[in-house]
Amino acid sequence: EVQLVESGGGLVQPGASLKLSCVASGFTFSDYWMSWVRQTPGKTMEWIGDIKYDGSYTNYAPSLKNRFTISRDNAKSTLYLQMSNVRSEDTATYYCTRRVGLDYWGQGVMVTVSS
Amino acid sequence: DVVMTQTPVSLSVSLGGQVSISCRSSQSLVHNNGNTYLSWYLQKPGQSPQLLIYKVSNRFSGISDRFSGSGSGTDFTLKISRVEPDDLGVYYCGQGTQYPPTFGGGTKLELK
Numbered sequence: 308e309v310q311l312v313e314s315g316g317g318l319v320q321p322g323a324s325l326k327l328s329c330v331a332s333g334f335t336f337s338d339y340w341m342s343w344v345r346q347t348p349g350k351t352m353e354w355i356g357d358i359k360y361d362g363s364y365t366n367y368a369p370s371l372k373n374r375f376t377i378s379r380d381n382a383k384s385t386l387y388l389q390m391s392n393v394r395s396e397d398t399a400t401y402y403c404t405r406r407v408g409l410d411y412w413g414q415g416v417m418v419t420v421s422s
Numbered sequence: 423d424v425v426m427t428q429t430p431v432s433l434s435v436s437l438g439g440q441v442s443i444s445c446r447s448s449q450s451l452v453h454n455n456g457n458t459y460l461s462w463y464l465q466k467p468g469q470s471p472q473l474l475i476y477k478v479s480n481r482f483s484g485i486s487d488r489f490s491g492s493g494s495g496t497d498f499t500l501k502i503s504r505v506e507p508d509d510l511g512v513y514y515c516g517q518g519t520q521y522p523p524t525f526g527g528g529t530k531l532e533l534k
Contacts, residue, residue, distance in 0.1 A: 342523075352471075352514060352525035368522045408461055408476040409516065409523075415470050 309333040311403050311413035318419045319393055329386040329403030329413055336384040337361070340406035343377060343388050345399040346415070353399075355388065357406045393420045424449050424517055428526035434534040435505045443529045445498045445515035452495065452519070459518035462491055462500045465528075466511040474513075475500065502531075 315327040329341075343355040356367035358377045365377050376389040386403050400415040425448040435441045443462075451458045462475040473482045475491035478498060488503045502509055510533060515526040 350512065350528055352516070352528075354523040354525075366521055402470055408459075408473060408482075408518065409463070409471075410473045410476070410482060412470040412472065 309411045313413045313416035316416035316418045324391045327388040331384045337381040341386045342404045342406040345401045426526035432530040436534045440503045443500045447496045463514045
């Protein structure tokens, strides 16, 4: 059974940094591109970016490219999202997904940016 | 970015009934390779989204044949027949043809 489990969320102050993790199981992690998607409190879905199966290539939403970094550790079957200089508009639930059709999603992790 | 417009925003249905949800894209979703990367997702209350349909009309593993997708180019439709209680939630369309992938605003399916 494919499972994606995110962690690392919480309350963070504006301007701070935060790193989210997503541990994958039930499939060969190193065979798949992976993505991050977020959902705002108003339920708008926004694609953040994705990363190639070997970690050699990434794509980002243009509006987030300078502040968010996606990486992975295939030995640990783990996907990461490094968020820097966070803003109130980054408040959302963050999901990791398999990139192919966004076919499997984690349970999500909430990030709240507030002073 | 490709703008995805879903209608209606909300829908009321009786159990056992049938509904259709429309999704329109601001640009053609036909990829250079000939595929059309239009998907449908259902987010049940308190849960993460789940994939229902991919590439317009292909049901994902384990998805009931009560769900069907159709359309081409910029106009797409999700039909749900014999609606069951477990079908309630918010439906999203999404495109993966052009970067960045984008989603519709969602259609909330409720009981009448």
